[in-house]
Amino acid sequence: MSSSTEAVQKYQKRRWSSLKSQEARLAWRLLLPTAVIVFGLVIFPAIFSIWISFHKVDLSNLNDVFHAPYVGLDNYKRVIHDYAFKWQSWKNMGAYITSIVYSFVSTLLTIIIGLIAALLLNRPFRARGASRAVFLFPYVAPIVSVAFVWRWLLDPKPSGVANDILMRLNLIDRPLGFLSTPGLALLLVILFTGWRYFPFAMLMILARLQAIDKTLYEAADVDGANEWHKFWYITIPELRYVLGALFLLRLIWTFNKFDDIFLLTGGGFGTNVLPVLTYQFSFRLFNFGVGAAAAMILLVTLLIFLVVYVGVFMRYTEEA
Amino acid sequence: MTAAIYDHRPKNFIEHLAAHMSWRKFIFALVLFMFLSVILFPFYWMISSSFKTYAEIGGRHPVYIPNELRWDAYQELFGYWNFGRNIINSFLVAIPTALIAVVLSTMGAYASARLSFRGKNVMLNSILIIYLFPGILLIIPLFAMLAKIGAAIGFEVQDNLGILVFTYLAQTLPVALYMLANYFRTIPEEIEQAALIDGCTRSQVIWKVTLPLSVPALVSVVIYTFMIAWNEFLYALVFLNDRDMFTMPIKINTIFNDPTPRPHVVMAASTIMTIPIIILFLAMERYLTEGLAAGGVKG
Numbered sequence: 001m002s003s004s005t006e007a008v009q010k011y012q013k014r015r016w017s018s019l020k021s022q023e024a025r026l027a028w029r030l031l032l033p034t035a036v037i038v039f040g041l042v043i044f045p046a047i048f049s050i051w052i053s054f055h056k057v058d059l060s061n062l063n064d065v066f067h068a069p070y071v072g073l074d075n076y077k078r079v080i081h082d083y084a085f086k087w088q089s090w091k092n093m094g095a096y097i098t099s100i101v102y103s104f105v106s107t108l109l110t111i112i113i114g115l116i117a118a119l120l121l122n123r124p125f126r127a128r129g130a131s132r133a134v135f136l137f138p139y140v141a142p143i144v145s146v147a148f149v150w151r152w153l154l155d156p157k158p159s160g161v162a163n164d165i166l167m168r169l170n171l172i173d174r175p176l177g178f179l180s181t182p183g184l185a186l187l188l189v190i191l192f193t194g195w196r197y198f199p200f201a202m203l204m205i206l207a208r209l210q211a212i213d214k215t216l217y218e219a220a221d222v223d224g225a226n227e228w229h230k231f232w233y234i235t236i237p238e239l240r241y242v243l244g245a246l247f248l249l250r251l252i253w254t255f256n257k258f259d260d261i262f263l264l265t266g267g268g269f270g271t272n273v274l275p276v277l278t279y280q281f282s283f284r285l286f287n288f289g290v291g292a293a294a295a296m297i298l299l300v301t302l303l304i305f306l307v308v309y310v311g312v313f314m315r316y317t318e319e320a
Numbered sequence: 321m322t323a324a325i326y327d328h329r330p331k332n333f334i335e336h337l338a339a340h341m342s343w344r345k346f347i348f349a350l351v352l353f354m355f356l357s358v359i360l361f362p363f364y365w366m367i368s369s370s371f372k373t374y375a376e377i378g379g380r381h382p383v384y385i386p387n388e389l390r391w392d393a394y395q396e397l398f399g400y401w402n403f404g405r406n407i408i409n410s411f412l413v414a415i416p417t418a419l420i421a422v423v424l425s426t427m428g429a430y431a432s433a434r435l436s437f438r439g440k441n442v443m444l445n446s447i448l449i450i451y452l453f454p455g456i457l458l459i460i461p462l463f464a465m466l467a468k469i470g471a472a473i474g475f476e477v478q479d480n481l482g483i484l485v486f487t488y489l490a491q492t493l494p495v496a497l498y499m500l501a502n503y504f505r506t507i508p509e510e511i512e513q514a515a516l517i518d519g520c521t522r523s524q525v526i527w528k529v530t531l532p533l534s535v536p537a538l539v540s541v542v543i544y545t546f547m548i549a550w551n552e553f554l555y556a557l558v559f560l561n562d563r564d565m566f567t568m569p570i571k572i573n574t575i576f577n578d579p580t581p582r583p584h585v586v587m588a589a590s591t592i593m594t595i596p597i598i599i600l601f602l603a604m605e606r607y608l609t610e611g612l613a614a615g616g617v618k619g
Contacts (some may be wrong), residue, residue, distance in 0.1 A: 024437035041490035145590035256454035
């Protein structure tokens with residue numbers, strides 16, 4: 001028996017010193033810090049958040065979270081019955097429906113503007129490089145700066161730039177409260193999102209555009225196709241995968257987005273979305289359990305999008 | 321006859337335009353002009369307004385071009401609002417985040433690009449999951465968790481810039497690792513193998529062969545993580561309470577929400593915060609655009 005353990009030990013020793021296992025150990029050592037940080041500050045908190053959403057956690061027991069009383073689905077019920085969450089009217093759709101409308105419409109808008117910008121920059125002209133750099137400004141500038149500039153440009157007073165221009169053009173006769181009128185506010189928040197995030201779509205589309213085989217267009221010219229035909233029958237099919245991936249990525253990011261709406265409207269006037277609602281529950285009312293429940297509803301909705309999208313998209317690609 | 325052919329020089333500006341412009345070119349120029357003005361006007365407004373006086377701000381009509389460059393807003397910003405402190409705080413958060421992120425992600429990226437080990441794919445996939453998680457979902461458990469750990473070990477969670485650096489690392493490391501790993505894979509493995517055969521150890525190979533070849537990628541990772549930490553709003557909003565500990569975005573939010581509106585001061589602070597980022601971006605644009613398309617700045 002002792003000889004067999006010795007043999008095993010010998011074998012293990014040999015194994016450990018072999019180049020391959022040496023490599024594996026080095027790999028784990030190199031990955032360890034990243035793994036610890038990501039696990040400790042992302043994966044564990046994510047799981048912990050599920051737990052919190054089923055418990056009563058507020059300021060009084062924040063220091064003793066692990067003994068928080070279990071409340072079942074109460075937190076979820078509170079979120080679902082909250083007036084800020086529920087459908088009210090077409091002008092105030094509640095955070096859930098607003099989130100869905102906001103993220104779908106602004107994702108679509110972002111991609112359309114990005115496509116136009118990419119087509120624009122895909123043709124050679126002087127100052128193309130400089131224009132591309134300028135086109136990226138909205139995306140790289142700090143969100144706080146650009147949100148507050150736009151908020152001030154859309155100031156409800158007659159001295160606001162948007163009001164001033166529209167009144168000089170006689171399009172309106174009294175100043176509008178752009179970000180404080182339900183309906184209009186949501187529209188403007190969506191336009192802002194398109195303005196800020198189109199460069200990301202533009203870059204991805206531009207990279208794909210430049211990889212399209214030029215002979216396709218030459219063949220189309222020979223066949224007498226016009227610009228529109230070439231766009232619709234060559235460019236769009238070639239961009240299909242990039243547009244699909246972009247849609248999913250932007251949809252996820254927009255659905256998760258907190259800063260833009262929080263800074264533009266604070267979630268008021270029919271623009272409240274789930275991330276802002278989660279913030280309000282957690283750090284205005286200090287009811288962390290209800291906040292976590294709102295965040296879980298957000299995550300589950302995101303997963304449903306993902307499953308539906310992958311299902312539809314995969315079937316579509318298989319057919320193609 | 322020949323004179324008629326050569327004599328088609330335009331007689332005035334309109335004819336000159338007509339000779340050189342087709343409808344397609346005109347529409348192209350018009351769309352380009354619209355894009356540029358809608359993008360640049362807010363930036364022009366931000367910078368020009370930071371040089372206006374309070375009188376120009378509070379008038380009946382907006383002042384499109386300030387009469388003269390006035391430093392009132394900047395004086396108030398650095399005097400009354402003590403914004404210098406907030407600039408330092410932003411650097412204190414962004415520089416360590418960028419440097420630690422590039423070191424750790426280089427290590428992890430090398431391991432996942434070059435070395436083989438069991439569980440690699442599971443590990444890499446779980447690191448990329450962060451793309452899906454909303455920041456707002458993580459902040460509640462993080463807040464509770466860190467409060468608990470802080471009480472046990474004895475550090476403050478509130479107003480602790482070190483905590484912010486850690487949370488930013490968690491947000492930036494996965495993407496940084498992913499970008500660098502992709503870059504390392506483009507370096508021919510034969511170069512490294514030649515060095516290994518010549519008797520270098522793995523760490524010597526990494527230090528003397530791989531890293532010098534990856535400088536562009538390393539630079540862009542440093543800039544991305546710096547930009548993310550510099551711009552970040554939500555975590556700083558939740559974790560910082562003391563005005564002297566605020567990073568710039570939170571301080572700007574505070575100035576904006578002051579009972580007496582002072583947009584010119586907000587614009588001055590925004591200008592100070594935006595200009596370095598734009599300059600950094602323009603200087604490094606060649607390296608950066610590829611990484612942007614790869615999702616370097618999540619958002």
